[in-house]
Each structure stands twice: as structure tokens, then as C-alpha cells.
Amino acid sequence: MIDLKLVQKNPDVLAKALADRHSDIRVDDFLKLDGRRRELLAEVEAMKGRRNAASAKVAAMKRAGEDASDLLRELGDLSDRIKTLDAETDEAKAAVQEWLMRVPNIPDVSVPVGRDENDNPEVLRWGTPCDFDFEPREHGDIGQTLGGLDFERASRLSGSRFVVSFGWAARLDRALINFFLDQHTRNEGYIEVCPPYIVNRTTMTGTGQLPKFEDDLFRIRDAEQYLIPTAEVPLTNLHAGETLDEASLPLAYCAATPCFRSEAGAAGRDTRGIIRMHQFNKVEMVRFAHPDDSFNQLELMVSHARLLLEMLELPYRVITLCTGDMGFSSAKTYDVEVWLPAQKTYREISSCSNCTDFQARRAGIRFKPKGGKAAFVHTLNGSGLPTGRTIAALLENGQQKDGSVVLPKALAPYMDGVTVIEPRR
RNA sequence: GGAGAGGUAGCGAAGCGGCCGUAACGCGCUCGACUCGAAAUCGAGUUAUCGGUGAUGAGCCGGUACGUGGGUUCGAAUCCCACUCUCUCCGCCA
Numbered sequence: 001m002i003d004l005k006l007v008q009k010n011p012d013v014l015a016k017a018l019a020d021r022h023s024d025i026r027v028d029d030f031l032k033l034d035g036r037r038r039e040l041l042a043e044v045e046a047m048k049g050r051r052n053a054a055s056a057k058v059a060a061m062k063r064a065g066e067d068a069s070d071l072l073r074e075l076g077d078l079s080d081r082i083k084t085l086d087a088e089t090d091e092a093k094a095a096v097q098e099w100l101m102r103v104p105n106i107p108d109v110s111v112p113v114g115r116d117e118n119d120n121p122e123v124l125r126w127g128t129p130c131d132f133d134f135e136p137r138e139h140g141d142i143g144q145t146l147g148g149l150d151f152e153r154a155s156r157l158s159g160s161r162f163v164v165s166f167g168w169a170a171r172l173d174r175a176l177i178n179f180f181l182d183q184h185t186r187n188e189g190y191i192e193v194c195p196p197y198i199v200n201r202t203t204m205t206g207t208g209q210l211p212k213f214e215d216d217l218f219r220i221r222d223a224e225q226y227l228i229p230t231a232e233v234p235l236t237n238l239h240a241g242e243t244l245d246e247a248s249l250p251l252a253y254c255a256a257t258p259c260f261r262s263e264a265g266a267a268g269r270d271t272r273g274i275i276r277m278h279q280f281n282k283v284e285m286v287r288f289a290h291p292d293d294s295f296n297q298l299e300l301m302v303s304h305a306r307l308l309l310e311m312l313e314l315p316y317r318v319i320t321l322c323t324g325d326m327g328f329s330s331a332k333t334y335d336v337e338v339w340l341p342a343q344k345t346y347r348e349i350s351s352c353s354n355c356t357d358f359q360a361r362r363a364g365i366r367f368k369p370k371g372g373k374a375a376f377v378h379t380l381n382g383s384g385l386p387t388g389r390t391i392a393a394l395l396e397n398g399q400q401k402d403g404s405v406v407l408p409k410a411l412a413p414y415m416d417g418v419t420v421i422e423p424r425r
Numbered sequence: 426g427g428a429g430a431g432g433u434a435g436c437g438a439a440g441c442g443g444c445c446g447u448a449a450c451g452c453g454c455u456c457g458a459c460u461c462g463a464a465a466u467c468g469a470g471u472u473a474u475c476g477g478u479g480a481u482g483a484g485c486c487g488g489u490a491c492g493u494g495g496g497u498u499c500g501a502a503u504c505c506c507a508c509u510c511u512c513u514c515c516g517c518c519a
Contacts, residue, residue, distance in 0.1 A: 009481055041476055045488040052488090055500045059443040068499085075499035093475095243435080368435095374473090 001100055001362045008034065017106040020113045020323035030099055037092040044085040051078050101205070102212055105358040107323045108295070108332040114322025120335070121322070126306065127315030129339045134401050136341040139392040140273030142399055143169060147424050149274065160271075161263060161278045168421050169391065172407075173281060175414035176387045177256045180283040180308060184384060188304050190254035190285060195234035197257055198225050203237045206363030208329035208355075215264040218278075227260035231284035232381040239288065240363040243374055249367060250297055251288040254384065256281060274388045275347065282386040286379070288365065291357065294378035295332070298354040301382045302334045305350040308385055311410040314393050315339040317346050331356040338393040349389045352382030 007014050007030055015027045054075055061068040112121055143149030148169025154162040165173055184190040201224045204210040209217060209229065218227040228234060235253045244251070259282050270276035285304060289297040302318065309316045321333040330353035337346035357376035360366070366374040398405045403423040412419050 004475095005481065038476070041488080045476060048489085049487055051499080055443075058499060062443080072499050079499065 001358060002103055002106060003357075003361065004096075004100065007100075014103070014106065017323075018103075020107060021104055021326065022115060022324045023104060025099075025103055030096070033092065033096045033099055037089070037096050040085065040089040040092050044082060044089050047078060047082050047085065051075065051082060054078075098211075101362075104326075104328045105331050105355060107326060108354070108356075110295075111326065111332050112320060112322045113324075115324040116322075117325050119322040120319040120325055123318040123320055123334065125315070125317040126310060127313070127339070129315050129341060130397060132341065132399075136396060136399060138273055138342040139340070139395040142395045142403075142405065143274070143391075145403060145423065146405065146421055148172075148421070159278075161276065163274050163277060163388075168418070171415060172391055172394070172411075173387045175411055176385075176390055177281060177283060179411060179414050180384055181254060181256055183308060183311070184254040184283070184285060184304065188252070190252045193231075193235060193238070193253050193255040195228075195231060195238070195255055195257065197228050197234075197260075199228055199234055199237070200225050203233060203240070206237045206240050207233050207359050208362065209233060212328060216262055218260045218262055228257065229261045230259050230282065230381075230383075231255040231257040232286060235284060235286035236359055236365075236379050236381060237363055238286075239365045242365060244288065244365070244367045244377060246290070246367045246369050249288060249290045249377065250293065253286045254283060255286075256283045258282075259386075274392055277388060280386055280388040283384050285352075285382045285384045287381075289378045289380060290367070291375065291378050294354050294356060294380060297378075297380055298332060298334070298352060301380055301384075302336065302350075302352045305336050305352055305382055305384045309336065309338060309349070311408070312390070312394065313408045313410075314390075314397055316349070327351075327353060329353070329355045329358050331358065338389065339397065340393060341396050347389070349393065350383040350385055353380060355379045355381070 002014065007027070011027045011031060018025050018027065054071060058068045058071055058075070061071070112119065114120065140149060140151070144151070146168070148166055150164040150166060151162075154164045157164070181192055185192050198220060201210060204217065204226055209226075217229060220226065234257075235255055238253065239251075258279055260279055261277075263276060263278060266276060274280070285301055287297050287301060306316070306318065316336055316338045319335050319337060321327075321330075321335055326333050333351060333353040335348050336350035336352070338349040339345075340347050356378050359379045360376035365377050365379065367377050368374045394407060395405055398407060400406060405421040407415065407419050407421065409419065
């Protein structure tokens with residue numbers, strides 16, 4: 001959530017941000033709603049002030065043994081009017097709140113203004129896409145041929161956009177999780193967490209999935225609980241409602257969890273392979289940072305995601321998302337895109353965002369500076385990394401003419417020394 | 426799932442219709458005194474949020490908040506109802 005005061009005092013700052021994002025939310029609507037709220041509030045508060053003063057008088061009279069029945073009759077009327085006006089004020093407040101909850105974060109000044117993914121500037125490239133002396137195959141095809149990925153059985157068990165992994169593929173998934181977690185916890189100072197995969201409405205609201213993106217979530221029937229679409233949700237909400245010790249910042253957590261996404265609106269997109277599944281495993285990084293330091297922390301987190309790809313010898317590039325392509329809660333996002341030779345394109349494998357105080361304000365995550373007033377922390381999140389898309393990249397980039405797949409050396413310790421996935425014979 | 430107990434400041438906890446919410450008392454924290462320094466001791470300070478007025482500051486005026494939401498009442502932390510979470514016991518269960 002953005003700062004109420006900011007919208008009140010600098011509506012044009014928000015108006016520009018919304019225009020840059022190509023949002024259809026209009027600040028004028030807010031000014032109307034908030035104006036009405038303030039009007040009602042001033043009126044009802046004045047009445048309550050009178051009531052409180054009179055009530056104190058009643059108490060004093062009763063103590064003195066005097067008759068207060070005239071005053072009481074008057075107060076009855078006043079109380080009735082307050083009750084009506086209170087209800088109206090509550091409605092006005094709720095309208096303002098609801099409007100605010102649907103407003104996206106304000107992009108940082110360093111974020112390029114643009115319409116959609118075509119306007120995302122490239123920051124850097126690493127590695128060289130491999131030159132194949134044969135036509136490279138798609139990862140889904142390779143995975144099925146090698147007996148590791150089974151889409152038919154998955155669709156029988158569950159439906160479309162699911163996969164069953166067997167043997168080397170299941171093992172590779174587990175190897176990647178361990179490899180990623182080890183790297184983050186041993187070398188980068190992240191605290192490993194095993195959070196719940198089901199969270200309540202408040203938690204989903206804290207990170208910005210709700211109320212706007214309910215359709216993207218799987219909901220538990222008859223309960224106000226949802227399957228997490230990313231570990232960002234439970235990890236960021238870990239400190240909801242807390243005031244953190246300033247000295248503890250930055251705080252860094254990582255977790256490997258399954259992620260559940262309904263992929264509403266993605267019909268027909270990425271239907272081949274394992275790029276877009278309803279369920280996938282991902283290691284997520286989350287950081288809580290001091291506001292003065294959060295953009296440094298973002299650079300640091302991107303470097304953590306990049307390092308994993310470099311250790312896996314996968315060519316990638318980094319782009320900055322432009323204003324029109326950024327997520328709801330983010331003030332600045334870098335996407336790391338891995339090279340997929342069959343599609344001959346870079347595809348998103350990690351998204352690292354600085355959400356500034358947007359989530360912290362929603363979830364109530366503060367810190368108290370020495371001698372100062374409590375302020376909101378900045379929250380950051382980044383994938384590091386999803387296993388499915390990583391497997392896709394490993395299969396496509398490591399494929400050989402004979403149908404086998406060569407794995408990067410870094411994974412050997414996690415794969416019982418296996419460095420080549422051989423075709424079944 | 427059943428029974429009971431409970432949810433009040435950073436923590437523990439008192440209050441159980443108006444004299445109690447910048448909320449007793451204890452701890453913690455901040456500042457000061459004492460000290461070469463520290464401990465101990467002594468003194469002072471320490472809720473958040475909204476509206477108005479100031480400069481988006483300080484201050485001042487007012488409102489709200491005792492798990493959440495309703496109700497009773499002129500007035501609710503206090504009485505009533507529903508929900509929720511925590512703890513204890515029982516049941517069920519990987």
C-alpha cells in the first residue's frame with residue numbers, strides 16, 4: 001500500500017506513477033472519496049467530543065446526587081445521530097481503504113518508463129549461447145525421451161499444466177533445491193525457513209496478492225485460506241505486525257517450497273514443456289532492509305540469483321522491467337532470463353524486486369531507529385531459483401547430438417556423481 | 426472434534442459500568458546522578474493511530490484503540506452475543 005499522506009499531499013506524484021504504469025486507476029476518485037471521509041470524520045468527531053464532555057458531567061452530577069434526567073434525554077438524541085453518522089463514516093473509510101489497496105507501488109526514479117515487455121532495457125549478458133551442429137530440441141521433448149518427464153500421466157492424475165518427474169528428473173529437482181539452498185545458506189548468509197504452504201487472507205493481502213489477484217490463486221474450499229503462489233508470501237509476512245531491531249537489518253531468509261498458480265489468463269501460453277505449471281518447486285530469497293540500503297540490497301540479491309546460473313554454466317541476461325511491465329508491489333524489478341536454445345530466446349528464470357515500504361505498510365513491518373520514531377522497513381524478494389525452468393534450461397543447453405544431456409560439474413555432488421543423463425536403451 | 430482457562434503498552438500483569446488508558450505494580454529500554462569505569466542504587470522519561478491547526482516539523486485541540494466484529498447503555502476494558510487465536514486436558518491422526 002502506498003502512503004495515504006503522499007496521495008493527499010502530492011496527488012500528482014501518484015498520478016504520474018499510475019500513468020507510467022499504464023494503470024486505469026484515477027487519482028481524482030481518491031480525492032473525492034477522501035474528501036468525503038474527512039468531512040464526515042470532522043463532523044462525527046465534534047459530536048463525540050460534545051458527548052464525552054456531557055457524559056463526564058452526568059457522572060459528576062450522579063456522584064453529587066443531582067438529577068441528570070434532562071441532560072440524559074438530550075444525550076440520547078445525540079447518541080442516535082452519532083450512530084447514524086458513524087456508519088456513514090465507516091463506509092467512507094472503507095471506500096478509501098479499498099481504493100488504496102488496489103493501487104500499485106510507485107516505480108523508483110531509476111525505472112525506465114515504458115509500455116510493456118518490449119520496452120525493458122537489457123542490463124547485461126553472461127555466457128555464450130551454445131552453437132549446436134544439429135537442430136536443438138525442446139526440453140519437454142528431451143525430458144520425455146529420456147524418461148524423466150511424464151505429461152500424460154500427470155494430466156490423468158490432475159489435469160493440464162502438471163508434470164510427473166521420474167528417476168533422474170525427480171532427483172535433479174531435489175539436487176537443485178539442495179544446491180540452491182546450500183549456496184544461499186552457506187555462502188550468502190540466508191536463514192533457511194520451512195514455512196506453511198497454506199496461508200490466510202491477511203497474509204495474502206500483506207504481500208499484495210489480494211485483493212486484486214484472487215483469480216491467480218488456488219483457494220481452500222470453504223475457508224479463507226490459499227495455497228501460496230510463491231514463498232515470498234509466507235517469508236515476507238514472517239514479521240508482519242512486528243517492530244524489528246534496527247541492528248538486525250538486513251535480514252535474509254530463503255525457503256524451498258512448492259508454488260501453486262492458477263495461471264488464469266494464460267490459456268494457450270507456454271503449453272509445451274514445463275515453463276508454466278500449476279505447481280512447481282522454487283527456492284525463494286526474501287530480504288528485510290533499511291530504507292537507505294534497500295536498493296543496494298536489490299543489487300546484492302540479483303547477484304545471488306546470477307551466481308547460481310553461472311555455477312550451472314547457463315547463459316543468461318539481466319533486464320530492468322519498465323514501468324508498464326512491473327509487478328503490483330514492486331518499485332523496481334530486475335528479471336534474470338536464461339537462454340533456451342530451442343526457442344532461441346531468453347526466458348525469465350528469476351525476478352528480483354524491491355518492494356520498498358509497500359508491503360511493509362500493508363503487513364505492518366517496522367523497525368525503530370535509535371532515538372527515532374518507528375518506520376517501515378523495505379522488503380525485497382527474488383527467485384533463486386525455480387527448479388522447473390532451471391531443469392528446462394539444463395536440458396536444452398546440455399543436450400548432445402546422441403540424445404544425452406551433459407550436466408554442469410557443480411551438480412555432480414548433488415547427483416551422486418552423475419554428469420550425463422543417458423538415453424534409455 | 427469435545428471440555429476448561431485466557432487475549433490489556435516491548436514483556437509480565439492489575440483493573441471487572443463513570444474517579445482507569447499518555448493504563449497501578451514489576452521487568453525492559455532511553456537519559457541523568459553516583460563511579461576512574463562498570464555493577465548495584467537513586468531520579469526522570471518511554472503507546473499507536475486518525476482529524477483539525479501548523480510547514481509533510483515541534484506544539485496545541487479533538488476523536489479512536491483493552492484479540493476481531495456486533496449488541497445493551499447517556500456512558501463499556503468491565504455486561505450480552507458471534508467469531509478468532511493461544512494455553513491445558515480429552516478424542517482422532519502422519
